[in-house]
Amino acid sequence: ETAPATRNARVFPPGFLWGTATAAYQIEGAATEGGRTPSIWDTFSHTPGRTRNGDTGDVACDHYHRWREDLAIMADLGVGAYRFSVSWPRVQPGGSGPASREGLDFYSRLVDGLLEKGIQPVVTLYHWDLPQELEDAGGWPERATAERFAEYASLVAGALGDRVERWTTLNEPWCSAFLGYGSGVHAPGRTDHADVLRAAHHLNLAHGLGTQALRAALPGRAQIGVSINPAAVRALTDDPDDLDARRRIDALANRIFDGPMLRGVYDEDLIQDTSRLTDWSFVKDGDLADIHQPLDALGINYYTPTLVSASADRKLPRRDGHGGGEQSPWPAAEDIAFHQTPGETTDMGWTIDPTGLHDLLMRYHRETGGIPLYITENGMACDDKPSPDGTVHDPDRIAYLHSHLGTVQRAIADGADVRGYFLWSLLDNFEWAYGYSKRFGTVYVDFESLARIPKSSARWYAEVARTGELPALPALDALGEPVG
Ligand code: PNW
Numbered sequence: 001e002t003a004p005a006t007r008n009a010r011v012f013p014p015g016f017l018w019g020t021a022t023a024a025y026q027i028e029g030a031a032t033e034g035g036r037t038p039s040i041w042d043t044f045s046h047t048p049g050r051t052r053n054g055d056t057g058d059v060a061c062d063h064y065h066r067w068r069e070d071l072a073i074m075a076d077l078g079v080g081a082y083r084f085s086v087s088w089p090r091v092q093p094g095g096s097g098p099a100s101r102e103g104l105d106f107y108s109r110l111v112d113g114l115l116e117k118g119i120q121p122v123v124t125l126y127h128w129d130l131p132q133e134l135e136d137a138g139g140w141p142e143r144a145t146a147e148r149f150a151e152y153a154s155l156v157a158g159a160l161g162d163r164v165e166r167w168t169t170l171n172e173p174w175c176s177a178f179l180g181y182g183s184g185v186h187a188p189g190r191t192d193h194a195d196v197l198r199a200a201h202h203l204n205l206a207h208g209l210g211t212q213a214l215r216a217a218l219p220g221r222a223q224i225g226v227s228i229n230p231a232a233v234r235a236l237t238d239d240p241d242d243l244d245a246r247r248r249i250d251a252l253a254n255r256i257f258d259g260p261m262l263r264g265v266y267d268e269d270l271i272q273d274t275s276r277l278t279d280w281s282f283v284k285d286g287d288l289a290d291i292h293q294p295l296d297a298l299g300i301n302y303y304t305p306t307l308v309s310a311s312a313d314r315k316l317p318r319r320d321g322h323g324g325g326e327q328s329p330w331p332a333a334e335d336i337a338f339h340q341t342p343g344e345t346t347d348m349g350w351t352i353d354p355t356g357l358h359d360l361l362m363r364y365h366r367e368t369g370g371i372p373l374y375i376t377e378n379g380m381a382c383d384d385k386p387s388p389d390g391t392v393h394d395p396d397r398i399a400y401l402h403s404h405l406g407t408v409q410r411a412i413a414d415g416a417d418v419r420g421y422f423l424w425s426l427l428d429n430f431e432w433a434y435g436y437s438k439r440f441g442t443v444y445v446d447f448e449s450l451a452r453i454p455k456s457s458a459r460w461y462a463e464v465a466r467t468g469e470l471p472a473l474p475a476l477d478a479l480g481e482p483v484g
Contacts, residue, residue, distance in 0.1 A: 010470045013412065017120070017420030018465035019081030020074065020442065021377055023127035023171065025057045026429035028087060030064035034102035036090040039129035040139070040180075041432075044187030055435025061427050062450050064106065071113045073443055073452060074426065077462045081120040083376060083422045084110070085127035085171065091159070092152050095131030104159040111163050121164050122376075122422075124227065125153055125210060127171040128180075128187070128432075135188050140176060140199035143282070150209035157217035167222050168299055168376065169210040172229040173203035173257055178329035185325040185433050193331035194277045197256075201282055204260045208291035215293075226261065227299030227376040230254045230364070231306040232356030236339055241310035245336045248273050249308050252330055262368055264292030274332045297419070298368055299376030302404075303348075305356035307339040347381035347438055352400055354407035361411035361418060372417050377424035378404050381431070381438040384455060392444040392455040401461060405470050423461055427452065 025041045045056035063070055074082055088095060091103035107123075114121045126149065134145050153169070170176070177199035179186035207226050214222050231253035235242040251270040259265050265288060271280055328334065341351040357378070364373055380400040386392050401423065412418050428441035436447050442461055444453040464470060 010409065010472075012409065012468045012470075013419075014468070015419075016468060017081050017374070018079045018461075019083055019120075019122065019420060019422040020077070020079055020426035021083035021422040021424050022063070022426050022429065023085045023124070024087035024090070025060070025127070025129045026425075026431070027061040027063040027427055028090075029057065029059040029062045031056075031058045033064065034090065034106065035093050035100045036087065036103060037093040037095075038132040039087070039089045040132055040135045040187035041129050043132050043135075044189050045430075045435075047189070050187075050189060051433050052435040052437050055430065055437075057430045059450075060430045061445050063427070066450065067106075067110055068113065069452065070427070071110075071117060071119075073454065074114075074119055075117040076454070077442075077458055077465070079119070079462065079465045081122055081166075081420065081422070082114055082426070083122040083124060083168070085124035085129075086156055087129050088126065088152055089129065089131040092131070092155055095134040096148055096151065099155050099159070104156075107156075107160060111160055115163060120166065121160075122166040122168065123156070123160060123164050124168040124171050125149075125156060126169065126176075126206070128176060130187075139181075139188055139190075140202050141181065141195040142198075143202055143205070143284075146202045146205035146209055149206035150213040153210040153213040154217050157214050157222070161214075161218040161222065165221060165223055166297070167214055167224045169207045169214075169224070169226045170203060171227045171376075172301055173200065173207070173226075174229055174231075174253060176203055178252075179325075182331065183325035183327050183329035185329075191327045196329070196331050197274055197278050197280070198282050200256050201260075201280075201287070204257060204291045205287055207261060208287075208293050211293040211295070212290070223296040224293075225295050225297030225299050225374070227301055228254075228257055229301040229303075229377075230258070230360050232302075232359045233306045233308060234341075236307060236309035236337075239310070242308070245308045245310045248333060249306065249330065249336060252333065253306070258364075258367065260288055260291040261295070262292070262298075264288045277331055295368070295371055297372050297374055298364055299374045300357075300360055300364060301377035301424070302357045302360060302375060303378065303380075304346075304350035305341050305353050305359075307341045309337045309339060311335065311337060346396075346400070347383050348434075350380075352380070352403070354404045357404055358407045358411050358414075361408070361416040362414060365411075365416035370417055372419040374420040374422070375408065375418070376422050378421065379424035379440050379442075381440050384428070384439050384441075384444055386444065386446075386453060390453065392453050394442075394455040394457045397442070397455070397457040398460045399473065401457065401464075402470065402473055405464065409470060
């Protein structure tokens, strides 16, 4: 007999939003259809040596043609929300000027289909597929890109705003700036640490101008947020040097975005730490006010914590500072070492440690002054394979989701206002530089036949969403599969 107090602790608040998430370039395919022009990810993935096995998003999950089937799968799952992104070059070829009716119609039909099935659409405007023309004009290091983004935001709001209430400006600006322009492991594959800082600022500006554009187009109706991937940074030891390394990475990973967005400032230590790369004169009068817009929601994407020290000469194995690559993504941080957090790892090599999610939820609860928080991505890559009977069992993913959802409950009990959770990802998909070699889906995709098979985690997650309750892990027996 479970004590009532224990049972209650496993119940999520009423109205808690359960969802799954995807991104346009990772699932849609149809890269040249309907007037869509190339994005930086088309160019990058078609450049030899950039992605594993030379994989591209040309076909991906072919979601552009199979969206009705994917909608039916979501309806079967019974989750209440779907977070997807709009492909900028599909709806505004070239990134400026008139809209593509055909491109907008695709998303319009998708939104109608979701609403028909009682699934709330959550639209991300930018999940990394910058129109190539805008990169050719300088990309995110240039201010004009932020201005183009605001125009694009108005255009999408005009087409979908009568039916979509939940909007996200950017997905993980850290990845766009630091992996795209610093380490070069993401598109556009550039490696200049001064450009990273310029890109970060113009992404911030895009968020601010985009938020203003959405509010102007959708007065009173839109709930607007941004999805960041803050680092839960830990220091290897309590030595002052290690603590200072943590402070510096916290500035570069987190405060460079949440400073201007949530507080309207770039912290002085960030500016000092990077002063040999830039004088920050790209920050113009009025920019910080433009970026510092009231938000209705903050999205947090979380996978693993970050462990740093002041020097490389330590006993724990070193790890790269995220995402592989020869060049560090981190400007002015050559002396800082990144370490593998102890513990089991996922197929990405990322350590499974839900405590980082608790830290981040509590931190952003405090720092936002109580803006509703959503986990807009969380999940794990597993080496999933169909069994001979055609089913796909992913007990490790169930255990991962279970432990992270338990952490979310703990944060809620500790006072954080967490309103929803989006599993990354609905489908196995194009995992950026890793191509199709990493599977994050709760639904298996056979990339030869493009057949979809919901994994056992999909059934498990559907049950959590249906009941709003986290079952004890032994309930996994019911799925006919032992844990781990
Ligand atoms: C996020 N890193 O990417 C993205 O939002 C998703 O599109 C992606 O599929 C998912 O997480 C899993 O990777 C990240 O190196 C990629 O720190 C790389 C890093 C973080 C997030």
